Amino acid sequence: MSARGLKGGGRLLAFAGCLIWFVLTMFPLYWIVITSFKTPVSVVDGPTYLPFIDFEPTLNAWRDLFSGNRGQFSSTFLASSLIGVTAAVIATAIGAMAAYALVRFPFRVRLGSAILFFVVALGGYLAGTLWFGLPRAPAMLDAFAAALLLSVLANRLPLPGPVLGNDDIVFWFVSQRMFPPIVAAFALFLMYTEFGRMGFKMVDTYLGLTLAYVAFSLPIVVWLMRDFFAALPIEVEEAAMVDNVPSWRIFTDIVVPMTMPGLIATFMITLAFVWNEFLFALFLTTSKWQTLPILVAGQNSQRGDEWWAISAAALIAIIPMMVMAALLSRLMRSGLLLGAIK
Amino acid sequence: MRNDPIKYFFIWPALLVVLGVSIFPLIYSLTTSFMSFRLVPPTPSRFVGIDNYTSLLQNPRFWNAIGTTSLIAFLSVALQYVIGFTMALALNARVPGEKLFRVGFLLPMLIAPVAVALIARQMFNPTMGPLNHLMTRLGFPNLPYLTETPWALGAIIAVEVWQWTPFVVLMLLAGLQTLPHDVYEAADIENATPWQQFWGITFPMMLPVSVAVVFVRIIESYKIIDTVFVMTGGGPGVSTETLTLFAYQEGFKKFNLGYTSALSFLFLIVITVIGVVYLAILKPYLEKYR
Numbered sequence: 138m139s140a141r142g143l144k145g146g147g148r149l150l151a152f153a154g155c156l157i158w159f160v161l162t163m164f165p166l167y168w169i170v171i172t173s174f175k176t177p178v179s180v181v182d183g184p185t186y187l188p189f190i191d192f193e194p195t196l197n198a199w200r201d202l203f204s205g206n207r208g209q210f211s212s213t214f215l216a217s218s219l220i221g222v223t224a225a226v227i228a229t230a231i232g233a234m235a236a237y238a239l240v241r242f243p244f245r246v247r248l249g250s251a252i253l254f255f256v257v258a259l260g261g262y263l264a265g266t267l268w269f270g271l272p273r274a275p276a277m278l279d280a281f282a283a284a285l286l287l288s289v290l291a292n293r294l295p296l297p298g299p300v301l302g303n304d305d306i307v308f309w310f311v312s313q314r315m316f317p318p319i320v321a322a323f324a325l326f327l328m329y330t331e332f333g334r335m336g337f338k339m340v341d342t343y344l345g346l347t348l349a350y351v352a353f354s355l356p357i358v359v360w361l362m363r364d365f366f367a368a369l370p371i372e373v374e375e376a377a378m379v380d381n382v383p384s385w386r387i388f389t390d391i392v393v394p395m396t397m398p399g400l401i402a403t404f405m406i407t408l409a410f411v412w413n414e415f416l417f418a419l420f421l422t423t424s425k426w427q428t429l430p431i432l433v434a435g436q437n438s439q440r441g442d443e444w445w446a447i448s449a450a451a452l453i454a455i456i457p458m459m460v461m462a463a464l465l466s467r468l469m470r471s472g473l474l475l476g477a478i479k
Numbered sequence: 480m481r482n483d484p485i486k487y488f489f490i491w492p493a494l495l496v497v498l499g500v501s502i503f504p505l506i507y508s509l510t511t512s513f514m515s516f517r518l519v520p521p522t523p524s525r526f527v528g529i530d531n532y533t534s535l536l537q538n539p540r541f542w543n544a545i546g547t548t549s550l551i552a553f554l555s556v557a558l559q560y561v562i563g564f565t566m567a568l569a570l571n572a573r574v575p576g577e578k579l580f581r582v583g584f585l586l587p588m589l590i591a592p593v594a595v596a597l598i599a600r601q602m603f604n605p606t607m608g609p610l611n612h613l614m615t616r617l618g619f620p621n622l623p624y625l626t627e628t629p630w631a632l633g634a635i636i637a638v639e640v641w642q643w644t645p646f647v648v649l650m651l652l653a654g655l656q657t658l659p660h661d662v663y664e665a666a667d668i669e670n671a672t673p674w675q676q677f678w679g680i681t682f683p684m685m686l687p688v689s690v691a692v693v694f695v696r697i698i699e700s701y702k703i704i705d706t707v708f709v710m711t712g713g714g715p716g717v718s719t720e721t722l723t724l725f726a727y728q729e730g731f732k733k734f735n736l737g738y739t740s741a742l743s744f745l746f747l748i749v750i751t752v753i754g755v756v757y758l759a760i761l762k763p764y765l766e767k768y769r
Contacts, residue, residue, distance in 0.1 A: 147673070151569035152576065158566060159583045161641070166586065168609060171603065184612045242486035259506050273507070276752045281503055310493075313501050317702055318725045320743040323730050324504030327511065352500030355493050375557055384485040413591035415705040416723070420731070430593040434490035434709050445600055451594040453601040465585070 166455075173198050173448035180444045198445040202453070210432070210453060217412060217428040217454075220343065223406040224350035229400060231351075232358025233366075235310075237388060239303050239359070240366040241374070246306065249296035254288035274331035307363060315355045322420040325349055329421060341423040349417050356408045361406065365399030366392070405461050412458060429454040494762070512741040518734035531741035533753075540717055541742070544725040545749060550632065550719065552700035555639035560693055562640065563647025571655040572646070589644040595710035599638045603710075628718040631711050635719060638706055643699075647692055654688035655681075688763050697757065701750055722746050 172180065174194035185191035188292065202210055208382035238244075258280050265276025329339035377387050395402070418428040436450045512531055516524035535541050566584065570577055587595065602610050603624035614622060623643050658681070666676050704723035707713060713720035713728070720728075726746065730739035 148572075148574065149762070151572065151574045155566065155569050155574050155576070155580050158562070158644075159580055162583050162587055162645075164609075165641075167604055169598050180607065183607055184609045186609075231492040231496065234489040238486045238489035242482065242489075244486070244490070255502075255506075258503065259509070261511065262506055277503065277507065281499065285498075310497065311496060315698055315750065315754065316501070316505075317723065317743065317746045318728045319702070319704070320508060320747055321501055321504055323726065323739055323743055324508035324511075325500065328504050328507055329734065349500060352496050355497050359493065374641065384483045385488070388489070409589050413589075413593075415593055415708075416702075416727075417593070419727070430591045430705070433591070433597065434593045434705070436597070442604075442607070444607075447597055448601070451597045454591050454594045458591070459586065462582070462585050462589045465589075 152153050154383050169448040169451055172444050173452055175445050177443070177445060180442075198449040201446060202449045210450070212433045213427055213429055214453065216343075216426050218457075220347050220350065220426065220428060221408050221411045223343075224347045224411045225356060225404050227347070227353045228354035228358050228407050229362075229404045232355045233266070233362045233393075233396075233400060233403070234256070234388070235355075236359045236362035237366050237392060239307055240363055241371075243305055244293075246301045247292055247296045248298045248301055250288040250291040251301065253291050253397065255283045257287050258284035272331065274328070277331075281430065307359065310359045311356050318353070318416050321353070322349075322417050325417070326420040340421060341426050343426055346418065346421050346426055348430075349421060350411045353417070354410060357410065358407060359404055361403045362396070362399065365396045365403075369395055402465065405465055409458055409461060412454075486766045489553055508740040508743060511737055512744050514737045516737040518736060520603065524737070527737070531738050535741055535745060540720070540725065541745075543717060544720050544722045547595040547632070547719055548703065548723075549703055551639065551703060552697055555636045555643070556693055556696045556700055558636070559644045559647045559696060560689070563644045563692075564651055564685075564689075566644070567651035567655055568677075570652055584645045585649050586645070587642045588649075590642070592642065592705040593709055595638060595642050596706045599634065599706075599710055603634050625711055626715055628715060631715070631719050633712060635707055638710065639700065640701070642706075643696060647696065650692045651685065651688060654685055656674065657761045658684055687765060690758075690765060694754070694757060698750065698754065701746075701753070722749070 143194050171186070171188055171194075174188060174196070175185070175192055176195050176197060179185055179192040188194045261280025261283050265271040265279055266273060269276070271279070326340065329345050332339045373391060373395070374387050376392055382390075412428075413430060414428070415430045415434070419433050422428065422431065433450050433454050436447050512525075513526060513528060514524045515522070515527045515530070570580060570584075574580070602608050605611055605621045605624055605626070608624075610624070611621060614620065618626055622630065624634050662680050662684075663676060666680060671679065702720050702723055704727065707719055707721050708727075711719045713724050717725075723746075724741075726739055726742045729735050729747060
């Protein structure tokens with residue numbers, strides 16, 4: 138098979154292959170849609186496939202779901218939406234700013250000061266807890282501030298060792314995605330618990346989960362947006378600079394409108410990531426700010442084989458993303474995502 | 480490249496958030512991993528050196544989790560890559576119905592893995608599921624899809640392939656669209672068969688993209704928890720337990736914090752080793768085709 142046009146038998150074979158995969162993709166989705174309209178009896182009787190012919194569809198499962206006696210779906214849906222949209226908006230905004238800065242401005246970070254940051258943060262934390270007897274959270278905050286201050290100052294000194302440039306900073310951002318999230322989720326849970334002991338509740342709060350999601354969406358945002366910004370013609374910005382337009386106005390009035398499709402695509406990808414995320418929500422929420430994946434996963438253990446209810450619950454989590462997929466594929470077809478994905 | 484102090488205003492918010500939320504907890508759990516620290520029953524934390532690490536390395540459950548995770552990751556990524564590449568080639572060659580297929584192929588990766596796993600539980604149900612219906616017709620009724628280790632692993636891998644092949648298709652398709660046409664025209668003049676063209680041109684030119692896609696998928700697959708959590712809960716026994724699930728059980732069910740922190744660091748080491756080895760193995764090939 139070449140990468141170009143197919144003829145005759147090959148074309149037919151490719152079509153058959155795609156069709157099989159398409160059916161395999163669609164059948165499970167079709168299945169839970171029809172199952173959510175089944176009655177308990179028609180589920181237990183064995184598999185049936187065609188509504189009105191094989192079985193009589195009912196709205197029971199959906200009525201049950203919205204009446205609220207199957208778990209608090211409306212409030213969970215609201216929590217999921219609030220957290221998802223806020224995290225995606227903030228991550229896209231500050232991630233785009235950082236990506237723009239990394240594309241258009243030179244940065245130099247001395248490896249020495251980066252190492253200094255880590256050493257001071259670790260050492261300061263240990264010193265704070267072991268020698269000064271501080272509780273963990275304040276020790277951590279103090280060490281963080283000290284490390285940040287010292288490393289920023291040290292960056293101005295002519296330290297020996299290599300100097301890291303923009304590409305290294307981007308790599309550092311993206312490499313955050315490589316960390317197993319369990320490391321971060323678990324540590325965040327411990328850290329949030331410490332904050333809670335200081336009287337500042339973070340576990341199971343809007344702020345706590347949103348902050349975690351913003352941080353863990355930023356690598357993707359920086360990665361995607363960097364390609365969008367790099368693809369922009371620089372001449373427009375240079376012309377604006379000749380006219381003495383301040384840099385922040387160039388960004389908000391010229392660059393942002395020009396990359397709007399990219400921003401929207403990035404926003405939607407981030408939203409999908411946050412909406413579907415399971416592990417952080419599992420660790421960082423307990424009841425009030427639980428998100429849909431947690432509630433949906435809980436249906437399984439609580440209700441065993443009540444497929445009609447489980448299917449309806451799963452669909453609540455799926456449908457918003459399906460709507461987004463439709464919008465996203467619109468964007469894709471116009472070739473907007475091409476540059477970002479390569 | 481222009482210089483303007485405003486660049487710091489642009490970059491610091493993102494930098495601060497990522498530093499604060501993702502780097503600093505690492506220090507916290509790194510220090511915890513050298514301590515004995517339990518919440519239930521509450522015991523004061525005490526320095527134990529590398530005890531947590533040694534007891535983990537002697538724990539067969541840990542090695543089992545590594546084996547299971549690796550098996551799931553490598554097998555499912557291999558399948559995703561082969562199926563995904565074939566599919567991307569077909570789509571790129573404008574197979575009939577390409578537009579419809581494109582939308583359909585995109586769907587699975589946008590669904591929450593938890594929901595996918597719930598669907599899979601219904602599909603794989605040994606008595607009421609449609610798969611059993613099909614297999615009964617073929618003469619194999621009531622196979623233990625989720626309750627016997629080899630079947631359960633197969634089911635998990637199938638679900639991973641179902642959900643993440645679209646990602647591979649998406650990335651490879653974007654790569655295929657950037658390939659130059661003139662090389663193929665030259666190959667046509669030389670009367671190269673499509674098979675030769677694939678191995679001689681398409682595959683080598685797609686190698687950098689392929690390496691990146693497979694890398695991303697392997698790293699992501701090692702993090703698997705939600706699918707397994709819902710489909711088998713790690714069972715039967717602990718035979719389908721993945722690393723993240725193991726860490727969750729230790730940390731959240733037993734609240735054995737020092738131990739879990741050590742576990743998550745070993746996990747980090749495993750991932751790093753796999754990433755480095757993978758890139759080291761493929762580097763010569765990448766350079767050969769450059």
